[in-house]
Amino acid sequence: MCVKRKVFHENILNTSHSVYLCKMGGCTNICSSLSKYQFNSRSHMSTDMAADQRKEPGVVIKDGWAGYSLELFNCPEHYRGDLECVYIPHGVIMNRIECLARDILEDIGHHDLMVLCVLKGGYKFCSDLVESVKAQSCSANRRLTTRVEFIRFKSYLNDQSTEDMHIIGPDDLSMLKGKNVLIVEAIVDTGKTMRALLQHVETFQPKMVKVAGLLVKRVPHGAVELPDYVGFVIPNRFVVGYALDYNEYFRDLNHICVISETGKQKYKV
Ligand code: HPA
Numbered sequence: 001m002c003v004k005r006k007v008f009h010e011n012i013l014n015t016s017h018s019v020y021l022c023k024m025g026g027c028t029n030i031c032s033s034l035s036k037y038q039f040n041s042r043s044h045m046s047t048d049m050a051a052d053q054r055k056e057p058g059v060v061i062k063d064g065w066a067g068y069s070l071e072l073f074n075c076p077e078h079y080r081g082d083l084e085c086v087y088i089p090h091g092v093i094m095n096r097i098e099c100l101a102r103d104i105l106e107d108i109g110h111h112d113l114m115v116l117c118v119l120k121g122g123y124k125f126c127s128d129l130v131e132s133v134k135a136q137s138c139s140a141n142r143r144l145t146t147r148v149e150f151i152r153f154k155s156y157l158n159d160q161s162t163e164d165m166h167i168i169g170p171d172d173l174s175m176l177k178g179k180n181v182l183i184v185e186a187i188v189d190t191g192k193t194m195r196a197l198l199q200h201v202e203t204f205q206p207k208m209v210k211v212a213g214l215l216v217k218r219v220p221h222g223a224v225e226l227p228d229y230v231g232f233v234i235p236n237r238f239v240v241g242y243a244l245d246y247n248e249y250f251r252d253l254n255h256i257c258v259i260s261e262t263g264k265q266k267y268k269v
């Protein structure tokens, strides 16, 4: 049995110069034998057509992108020496989120939504995304209820991923049964968190599960499967801000920025 999923072309995992995304959103068919984590039970949607017609995987930021000079943006003074550049300005993030909210509404058809927010990095994205979904649904004169639950993974120390990854969150997610579930993650790199969560969520028998990822990072051996809604595809650089942290610092920064070596040393544990 084959399912429709957006997938990364293998080239994207290795390239150091340019971005190659293959058949994005263009109903790439992958057979269920490709991965043991096939999501053939994920999408029980009547609106996959709309998703398929979206040509872009998200805003693709190329490897050579140096970001904007910090002087051009309003950044907290206490972080000045700790940042290299503004990578994605806050306004751009917000505008992109409006587009993701529009796509989500197009797919779920203004039906009630159970949102599963992956803490801590996802809290701003989740909050802004849910607000935008509500606002757009309201201005279309539709009614939709949203409920947000929170889940947490601990897997990063300094800028390195650690092997032991465990879910900290509500033990009982039985409220997901029969519901449209949207998992909201700030960043997807190896895809480990996304896979683990999808497996976990599926055990509660939701009607449909979709994943929104603000950032998808091009890392070696990165996620083969893309989230259903992608904000930005970014190079393999450690970014902070907009709730993304480095040892709990920088969450209070509105822009997404690249941390400097000085910053890494200063906040190292
Ligand atoms: N920044 C913050 N947290 C992260 C990142 C990152 O670039 N990648 C994975 N977790």
Ligand code: MG
Pocket: 121, 156, 244, 245, 246, 247
């Ligand atoms: Mg973190």
